[in-house]
Amino acid sequence: MRKITYLLFLVSCFSLGQNKQILYGFSEIPQALIQNPGGQVTNKWYFGIPLLSHIHFNSGSSGISVYDLFADNGVNFNTKLENAIYSMQENNFVTANQQIEIFSGGFAIGSIFDKKEYISFGVYQEFDFISYYPKDYAILAYEGNQNNVNRVFDASHANLSAELISVWHIGYNKQVNNNFSFGVRGKVYSSILNANSTNNKGSFVTRIGQNNFYNHIFNLDLELRTSGYTTSGEEDRFTANDYKKRLLLGGNLGLGFDIGFTQKIDKQWTVDASLLDIGFISHTKDVENYKIEGNYQFEGVDPLFYESPEGQTADDYWSNVEDEFEELFEVDSTKTKYTTWRPAKLNASLNYAFGKKKTEACNCLSDNDEYLNRVGLQLYAIARPKQPQMALTAYYYRRLFNGLSAKATYTVDAFSFKNVGLGVSAHLGNVNLYLMADNFLEYQNVYNAQSVSLQLGLNYIFNRK
Template sequence: MKPISTFIMLALCCVSFSQNKQILYGFSEIPQSLILNPGGEVNNDWYFGIPLLSHIHINGGTSGATIYDVFANDGIDFNTKLQNAVNKMNSKDFFSINQQLEIFSGGFAFGRTYEKNEYLSFGLYQELDVISYFPKDYAILALEGNQNNINRVFNADHFSANAELISVFHVGYNKKVNKNFTYGFRGKIYSSLINLNSTKNRGTFVTELGDNNFYNHIFDLSLQLRTSGIVSLTEDSSEFETKDLTKRILFGGNLGLGFDVGFTKKITKQWTLDASLLDVGFITHSKDVENYSVQGNYNFEGINPFFPETESGQTADEYWSEIEEDFEELFTPDTTNTTYTTWRPIKFNTSINYAFGKKREKDCNCIKDESGYLNAAGLQLFAMSRPKQPQIALTAYYYRRLFKGLSAKAIYTIDSYSFNNLGLGISANLGNVNFYLMADNFLQYKNIYNAQSVSLQLGFNYIFSKNED
């Protein structure tokens, strides 16, 4: 049973999904790029996203062992591979998943000038965000037991997890101040459907050689799990209906506020610098809240096999009752309904971009100045706050406008998952209908079970463009 229980823990904690959308970032032909930088360039007069199809996003990977490491048909004993996988990872390896579905979106240009240099965008999307760090000491304790780890201190803070299902309504404003500078900001209202938060665990467990028995077990624990939106699902599941879920999506859940800011600065005609700060915000959880905590210190030296009556007259039955009460006092969680606040994971993007390659006219073999550049290359940095340490990724990319209505972007990313992440994205227009498809880590598709990360984004929009070159 030990290997099975440990593998379940391992499987839940070794896969990781990142929120980095390095292919979409700066891809200005696609309206959803404004979600990643509200101060990005805008190339349309107005658009609306095809409901439920305008942006579908999910990506994943592992910062530690992969499924292939444990299940590969390589002749090595399963228990050995499981032990190696546990030893390979540390408490900062993490499991997470991020998925987004845009429910509706739109945007339009306005302004006093002929150019209409201001732009308003809006939308509603659903997002699932889960992160759980690999509980290394818990896995070792489950796999090896405490008898083989005398005097080893097992840390309770190795277990750290947060899971949240939210909807986000947003309105963004973008202004092109002049041909060299554009800025923007976006306001957000969060509605949390479900939240589980256990990121403040502290304490230790250690087994020592005992004086009165073989072993002395020492517990010093401070564990906490905070939840919202769960109790009504588990206790009244028969009464929970689709309309209740719809109500939570449309501001009926636990509410919060946030904002995004960003800018784009043309340093020269060919060099551009941009940056954005996303999801600076919080959610206050006051509805359907139930919190659990375990606090206490306890030394347990095992059970005395002879139950002699003490000078106080304690019987064997009373002895057993005392042990039971001590364990219940330590390990039975206290339950409260206290309101709590969670902060959204802040994300930072910045890139430096060099554009080159003017389009030439066939008739006169001359450069068409107003068409812009056909190529761009650059570097993008992504960083994201997380409970234990930030996630960071560096991407090199090449963009090419192949011909009217078709553009492509290739990327190479170095992050906590791998050093060989190659990806590709395309944006195609058929009339006023825009379609985009993006994926990365192509080199690892030959053995998906050993992939460090995979990613997919796609969507459909109806766009009325400014430029028809």
């Protein structure tokens, strides 16, 4: 049982999240338009270097860190594991998100002298995972039920979702006037793999038995829905060829959209917002679901193991227990179609620009140049099975000189209250290179960090004059 507990915590220590607070509003980088289709556009056209234009990984845990379990501090591992099991709550979660842009591009349209509309397009592959901490399962695995007679364990603590998809998208951005722009983006999702178990109910309790020491009572309504793991082709399991096929719109399909806007309140104040991934995926192919539902009672497990005179071993004992449990629970396997909703995301920010460059001729402020500095607050939220996951970011942006800009962020979220990040965008001729990372305060001991993020990309851009 303790092996299961160790696995639960190893999974909870390596996790990822979706917030891209450094990239949001960084208009020199074309990929910022993915975060807000109504954002400012500063180029005439661009194309992303295939597979290199946007690579995103980050990690985080709202519970414990790797260091909490494996620190060489003289504390016994079992003690640290036990402390972690009881300190975490069922609303603690781990998430995982990774994106790689396969190709992307964009170009301005309109009259020769006034191109105020912009078309962007591309394809990216995304992995998304979330699992809430199954506290009652972990306690039961760690303690067993012998010392928990009459304690009701909550089966709903099992709550997870995972998907691997490709996203094909095309967006439209329009600058209505000097103060307002908006944008929309249509998306086609192709599901490569999916698994979710988010509506579990029920309980498990141990009572004093009539025919044995204990009576184990189960009231369960558990379901795991999957698509893509089994296939209808020659191979009955997922293969590399299945990945390629589904990446190219051969998987379970869905539709979605993004919307966003940017509004200048005056010359220095700006407000913007976006709603992303308002959409769904219909799982109709290669579906396999597993469900356990009903009330069960079992008195056949001897709670005490001993080496019997007949030569019973531990393996024999647990094999008998496993066989009896398999006979007890009836797992209903179906191929029923189902629909999943994409995790909708909200971004919104309030920004203040200041500090113009002085001209050498008169030692006065230029009327033509944009402001060199911006500060602001950004709110981020993502819909999750139990409750929204939120973050608040304060940032400072600085255009250092033509071709080089930087953005520093301070983020408060479920992972940390001291997340400091930095992003840099450089233009070398028409080549744009950007690099972003956060949680710098934890880099002296990265294993103690509850979130670490990295984004980088390479584009070819033809800027507006």
